[in-house]
Amino acid sequence: MxxxxxxxxxxxxxxxxxxxxxxxxxxxxxxxxxxTPTKPVQGKLKGVVELGTSGFNSFVIEVDKNKNWILKDREYGVSLISEGMTNTHVINQKLQDYIQKLLHKGLDSSAIHFVVSSGAIKEDLTKLMVNELKNIGHEVKVVSPxxxxxxxxxxxxxxxxxxxxxxxxxxxxxxxxxxxxxxxxxxxxxxxxxxxxxxxxxxxxxxxxxxxxxxxxxxxxxxxxxxxxxxxxxxxxxxxxxxxxxxxxxxxxxxxxxxxxxxxxxxxxxxxxxxxxxxxxxxxxxxxxxxxxxxxxxxxxxx
The missing domain is CATH 3.30.420.150 (Exopolyphosphatase. Domain 2)
Structure with missing residues (x-):
């Protein structure tokens, strides 16, 4: 009190x-x-799916060779990792859903990346999830702080x-x-x-x-x-x-x-x-x- x-x-x-x-x-x-950001010229589409402590998000940008970029699409979700209210099966299903949505937006599969935040990786559940995703063939980038x-x-x-x-x-x-x-x-x-x-x-x-x-x-x-x-x-x-x-x-x-x-x-x-x-x-x-x-x-x- x-x-x-x-x-x-x-x-x-x-x-x-x-x-x-x-x-x-x-x-x-x-x-x-x-x-006012500079718009890309002859840019390419790139996408990322991010697993955070609270959020499960995806972003698509158009970027050119000079690193000028604009946001083309985004989607925010909930991960519930820190609360322990999810599991590897649920996370994997969400990941597959995000991949399909990004492919439908015109991205090549090689232009889709997967990132785990430095906060999320501190949770034991995230570590299990990352290992599970790697076991089924996904390359996951775990970032340091x-x-x-x-x-x-x-x-x-x-x-x-x-x-x-x-x-x-x-x-x-x-x-x-x-x-x-x-x-x-x-x-x-x-x-x-x-x-x-x-x-x-x-x-x-x-x-x-x-x-x-x-x-x-x-x-x-x-x-x-x-x-x-x-x-x-x-x-x-x-x-x-x-x-x-x-x-x-x-x-x-x-x-x-x-x-x-x-x-x-x-x-x-x-x-x-x-x-x-x-x-x-x-x-x-x-x-x-x-x-x-x-x-x-x-x-x-x-x-």
Missing amino acids: KQTVQFSMLLLCFLGMFSCKQKTHSKKQQTTFIY HEEAKFALKSALPKGYHENSFVVDLGSGNTKISFLKDSIVIGLETHGSKYHQKGAYDEEVYEEVSKIASKVPKHKSKYCFILGGVPYQMASPDLNQKKSYIPLSNNANHYNNLAAIKGKKVQSGLNIYKAIVETTKCEEVIFFNDGNFTIGFLLEQPF
Whole structure:
């Protein structure tokens, strides 16, 4: 009970901070970030199926030899791995369904890839599932936290923003923070939005996330490009704009409603988000709306 009350007070304070920022920076937020991705020329279709701690997702992109790309199709599903509410048979059936859908969209089978997130592979059920999939002939790429951070950066960080920005992938199993240092991707890992299932407390997670976020250089913290399930919920009022990048609102009532309606995962995600924003003092947070870290994985595949 004490922890719940303390977190409620922290969340109210957090939301109050957003309310104040909205009054003083709302005009700046509408005008500072303008970016239109370059469309691919003579591109090829590539697809990926991703098994995460909470999500079972697929994405199709068109990409050219210069790594310019656009999202052609996406589908989000539920994995329920961290809750232990699935099995290898169910996962395999979902995988086969996704493969058939991608083939029907015009992809060649050699252009379809399968990825397991660094958060999902921590679960015993996922390890059994990966072995089962390999036994029946599927090649599965299991990414490390550093690889996932690198792929998230390749996915979400626009060209021209390498010098003043960093990327956050706020996942269920873990959160990855990444930025470029001398053209090398620095990837950092910390708690995910389901840390409450592991028995971690809000205050200790806030402190640990803050320590990790403090490693982001000051000159890299003008813009924070963010992706993940909880940021998706935060961006939900603006998703109908069909934009690749959506500046997150500072609407206090919206986040208050999310915390009340969506439950503990969103509350925990907001706690992580708050720690990152307050520590880095980033000027603007922008949601990447065109997929997840697996796009970066696809961009590294041969053309």
